[in-house]
Amino acid sequence: FCSQAKVLYDFTAEPGNNELTVREGETITITNQGVGGGWIEAQNSRGEVGLVPEDYIEVRKCLMYVCMVFASNGNDPWSVWNQDATGGSSNNWAAQPEGTVTGKSAAPDPWGSNTQGHPQAYQGPGKRHWSGGTKMWSYPEAQLDCVVADPKKGSKMYGLKSYIEYQVIPNTTNRPVNHRYKHFDWLYERLLDKFGSAIPIPSLPDKQVTGRFEEEFIKMRMERLQGWMTRMCRHPVVSNSDVFQLFLTFKDEKDWKTGKRKAEKDEGVGVMIFSSIEPEGPDLDPIEVEQKCEQFSRFTKAMDDGVKDLLNVGQEHWKRCTGPLPKEYQRIGKAFQNLSSVFTSSGYQGEATLTDAMNEAGKTYEEIAQMVAEQPRKDLHFLMETNNEYKGLLGCFPDTIGVHKAAIEKVKEGDRLVAASKITAQDKATMAKRVSTMSYALQAEMNHFHSNRIYDYNRVMQLYLEEQVKFYETIAEKLRQAHSQFTTM
Amino acid sequence: FCSQAKVLYDFTAEPGNNELTVREGETITITNQGVGGGWIEAQNSRGEVGLVPEDYIEVRKCLMYVCMVFASNGNDPWSVWNQDATGGSSNNWAAQPEGTVTGKSAAPDPWGSNTQGHPQAYQGPGKRHWSGGTKMWSYPEAQLDCVVADPKKGSKMYGLKSYIEYQVIPNTTNRPVNHRYKHFDWLYERLLDKFGSAIPIPSLPDKQVTGRFEEEFIKMRMERLQGWMTRMCRHPVVSNSDVFQLFLTFKDEKDWKTGKRKAEKDEGVGVMIFSSIEPEGPDLDPIEVEQKCEQFSRFTKAMDDGVKDLLNVGQEHWKRCTGPLPKEYQRIGKAFQNLSSVFTSSGYQGEATLTDAMNEAGKTYEEIAQMVAEQPRKDLHFLMETNNEYKGLLGCFPDTIGVHKAAIEKVKEGDRLVAASKITAQDKATMAKRVSTMSYALQAEMNHFHSNRIYDYNRVMQLYLEEQVKFYETIAEKLRQAHSQFTTM
Structure with missing residues (x-):
């Protein structure tokens, strides 16, 4: 084979x-x-x-998962397939109605319903989104969330090496733990190893060597780490994993070190993610799955284009708003103020009202210049950050989808292979079962993605428009004020 | 001499x-x-x-006016100095309080107080502007005004030559007369000949050979002819002249032809303007006049710089507002609409609210793009036109001022010339009297200019800010509307 x-x-x-x-x-x-x-x-x-x-x-790992039943080497992951989550995640998810994708047994909700202070927090896809037969992950009742805050400069080796430590405070314990960027990076590598075959794990914000201690950079990195952590918290499978929980809730340095070593030795990585998934529903029709996969593939490609387009025009707009546009408003303001001061020198009586008003109008345009220059940080920034996150997320899909398609192809070949006696009917059934499991996972992930996408774009568009409205209203109000200084003739 | x-x-x-x-x-x-x-x-x-x-x-004509008492040629304009306005203007202005500059006898107000439909019309400098001793023209009680409208294509020589005829309707008669551009040009030449020595006569809008029948061009030319006529109407000396009245109120073709011939033969041109001026007040102190002249010179130079600066930044801003800026808003709008349509293709249930809202938001930014592109015509246009007019007006002053300064220099030399027996004491007194008359005229003109300037800038700044407020308010309202389409989560 x-x-x-x-x-x-x-x-x-x-x-x-x-x-x-x-x-x-x-x-x-x-x-x-x-x-x-x-x-x-x-x-x-x-x-x-x-x-x-x-x-x-x-x-290709996932394809291997389908084929490895025929693999001849000693490391056949299949050998752990029927063992009980050996080295894998200990998370045991609640039983769900038909169509949901769950772990093997019920478990208590580890964090209750502590969403205080997060009234707008993401709550998972509402049931109202789901039509019959939709595949979805099992979501916890309360949404895990965390705050990344309070970056502090730390040092070791008697000050020879210095670094930034961020506080991470999960809403489950409300107890801060400290992490350096390299810890986040370590977590990313673990999550990628463990879930990457089935779940897109977006990259961390870029490493950046220069200006590491610049306030601006630290703030930006913190914001992006926050975004990344929020996304991971929202994922029911990722957020419930031992390694993610360790990262958020380790008790002391010893606990952390022990947990780290354990996570690094975790054998439930790669394709094993699928062996920990137990779809509650009938095997899926490969043809139907293939169509959904195809549709999702077209969708992610189109969305990737759309997101990149928005990012491009956003970047251009940002440049204009912080560069030439405010400079122009400033020059208009200066020109009005300059004319006002020329008028003052006329020696002509009774034009103080005009010159004062023109001067005010000039100052108003200088204020507008500053507002224009500062505005992108207030609105465009979040639109860009969200779309950047999605660009990263969308970049993870082509591989997952490609592997999935190939696995389906293999199963579709199954009958021919059985007929040619290359595999047994039992082998073919096992392959079909596995592809079905993969498809459940992919579809749950697709639905998770869509639900998140709707939430995120709704939120970011609202934020953007809200800030834009405030911006234009403030300008109108400032100009109305400036206008009122002139005398009506 | x-x-x-x-x-x-x-x-x-x-x-x-x-x-x-x-x-x-x-x-x-x-x-x-x-x-x-x-x-x-x-x-x-x-x-x-x-x-x-x-x-x-x-x-230099004006200087000649001061010196021509010594000229030996037969055309000595001095010979008409004491004649009663031979060939000059027949306008006889009302006697005014001390400090006003008037013609020689009282005349009935030729146009009553017909300012209906022109509630905001310019009413001449209010008395409140004037401190004691300020020199000003005698203003009519009612402001002459006219409307330039209804451009029509005419032709002659059996359609071989075609032209545009504008209707000019003065508020005195409310009877339209038709004029082609070349008639305006003829009027300009007459006014320049007759008043140019004392009163800045701004140039007509540029001639333009190509696209003469293009609607846009005709509209723009009409608007500028209107601006020019309004400015001429506002000037108490110009508007009251025979030639200007002929232009506005000729009864028929014969009347026009006769009046034209008479105006072209008018001998009360050039320096004769001063001989028709009879200042009611004591002779002016050349030193004081010189200082005022100097101040006005500095003022016009500074205002010229200020106006040109505003025109430059206005032009740049215009280009940005009609070029790259709306293109960017359009691209933002398209990017939102595009993402919306990608989202629609997701096959995921329950996102119609988001996709509709994003589509609306996209359309809103396309509308904003159009608004941005059209806005300069609504506000910047008038700011630019007014400043362009002033640029032309300010360009007329350096010569007038230069001539005036030279005349003052001559009078200051007077005592030395008398002592050297180059001129008689009587000659010197005549020179001083003439310079004083010129100074009265210049100061009246300065005050006319200032009063107009205050009116014009007050008006145009108000108009500009009003339109800007409307613009930003409309955008804010549109965005508020777009924002309301999103669901609150």
């Missing part, structure tokens, strides 16, 4: 060496993993077979 | 020909007008004397 892989770098075959030329991004089928010497044998989409360096390709 | 002249073109002396090299813009003193052969003898500021071609210089 075989598995698929993605080509990471271009590789050009040397003639006469039985090698295969491949291009970055190409998908190839592994026909023999046991060649040795750092090579594997693979087939490209044109049916050509040849050797490719092992380091140049990435074997 | 002598008079001053302005050099119109560069002239380079040929060596050995007793010629004088002069530069455009230079002021020279004419030392002998009777050289003949198209040459005059002149002295430059460095004391060098030589011949200059007559056609290369312009003798």
Whole structure:
């Protein structure tokens, strides 16, 4: 049997060496993993077979999950499939109505309903969103949330090394824990390992070497870490995992160190995510799943384009609003004030009302200039941040979707493989079951994504428009005030 | 004796020909007008004397007015000084309190107080503006005004030549007369000839050959002709002149032709304007006049700079408001609408409210784009037009002021000239009297200018701010409407 892989770098075959030329991004089928010497044998989409360096390709984990029942190596993850969450997540989710995707047994809600101070907090997809048969994760009753705050400069090695420590306060314990950026990064790597096959884990905000202690940078990083943590908190599977809970609620340094070591040794990573998922519902029809997958693929691509377009125009608008536009308003203001002061020098009696009013009008335009320059931080900023987050999130989907499609293809081949006696009917049934589980997870994730998206865009559009209204109203009011200084003739 | 002249073109002396090299813009003193052969003898500021071609210089009329008592040629305008307005204006203005500048006898108000429909019409400088001793023109009780409207395409020579005819309707008769641009131009030339020595006559709107029948161009020209006519109507001396009244109120083609011929033969032009002025007050102190003149000179220079600065930034702002800014708002609008339509394609239930609201928000930004693009025509346009008018007006002053300053210099030399027996004491007294008359006229004109300026800027600033307030209020209202479409979570 075989598995698929993605080509990471271009590789050009040397003639006469039985090698295969491949291009970055190409998908190839592994026909023999046991060649040795750092090579594997693979087939490209044109049916050509040849050797490719092992380091140049990435074997698709999720597809492996479907195929690994046939794998011959000793590390067959299948061997843990029927064990009880060995090294995996200890989270046991509540039983849900048909169509929900849950863990294996019921568990008490770990954080009650402490949402005080978060009246607008995200509450998971409301039942009203769901039509019959929709696949969704099992959501806790109370939404986990946390605040990232109070960045402080810390140092170690007698001040030789300094760093920034952020306070992270979960709404479950209300007890702050301190984390450096590298701890967030560690968490990100753990979550990616553990859930990346099924759940898009967006990247952390960029590392930045220069200006690390600049206030502006720290504030911005904190805001983005907050956004990232909020997104992780909202995910019912991620937020309920041991490693995420450890990050938020470790009691002391010893607890943290122990938990860290345990998490790093966690064997319930990669494809094991699927073995911890137990869909409560019948196996899904691959054809129907394929269509949904296709639709979601088109959707994420279109949304990615839309988001990037908005980000581009937003960036341009930002530049104009903080650059030439306020400069122009300032020049208009200066021109009015200058004319006013020229008029004052006329020596003509009785124009104080005009010159005072023109001077005020000039000052008003200078104020407007400043308002214009400061406005993007008040509205465009959040629109851009949200769309940036979504750009990152959307970037995670193509791989997940691609793997899923390939798995479906394999199952669709099943009957032919059984007929050709390449696999048994039992093997085919197992494959179908596994793909169905994957599809449940993907659809739950799709629904999670949509529900979040609706919440986030509703919120950010409201915020944007609210601030825009305030902005234009304030300008109108300032100008009305300036206008009232002139005498009616 | 002598008079001053302005050099119109560069002239380079040929060596050995007793010629004088002069530069455009230079002021020279004419030392002998009777050289003949198209040459005059002149002295430059460095004391060098030589011949200059007559056609290369312009003798300063106003200065001639002061000096012409000594002129020896037969055309001495002085000879008409004590005649009763021969060929001059027949307007005889009402006697005014001390300090006003009037014509020689009282006349009935030719247009009553018909200002109906012009509630905001300019009413001349209010008495409250005037402190004791201020020199001002005698203003009519009712303000002449006219409407330029209804441009129509006419043709002659069996349609071979076509032109645009504008209706001009004065508030005195309410009877429309038709005029082509070339008639306005004819009027301009007459007013310049007749009043140019004392009163700044701003240029007509530019001639433009291409696109003469384009609607946009015709509308713009009409608006500017209206502005020019309004300004002329407001001037008590100009508006009361025969030629101006002819233009507004001629009864038929014959009346117009006769009046035209008469106006073209008018001998009360050039310096004769001063001979028709009879200041009611004591002779003015040249030192004091000089200071006022100096102040006004500085003022007009500073205002000219201020006006040009405002015009520059206005032009830049106009370009931005009609070019890149609305394009950006449109792109923002499109990006929102595009995201909305992507969201609609999600297949996810229950997001109609969001997608409708985002679509509306997108449309709103497209509307804002259009509003932004159209706004300059509603506010900036009038600010620009007014400042353009003032730019033209201010451009007329340096010459008037320069001539005035030179005349004062001559009078200040008077005592020395009498002592050197170059002129008699009587001559000196006549000169002083004339300069005083010129100064009365200049000061009346200064005050007329200031009074108009206060009125115009008050009005245009109010208009500008009013429209700006409306603009920002409308945007705020539109955005508030868009915001209300989102659901509160």
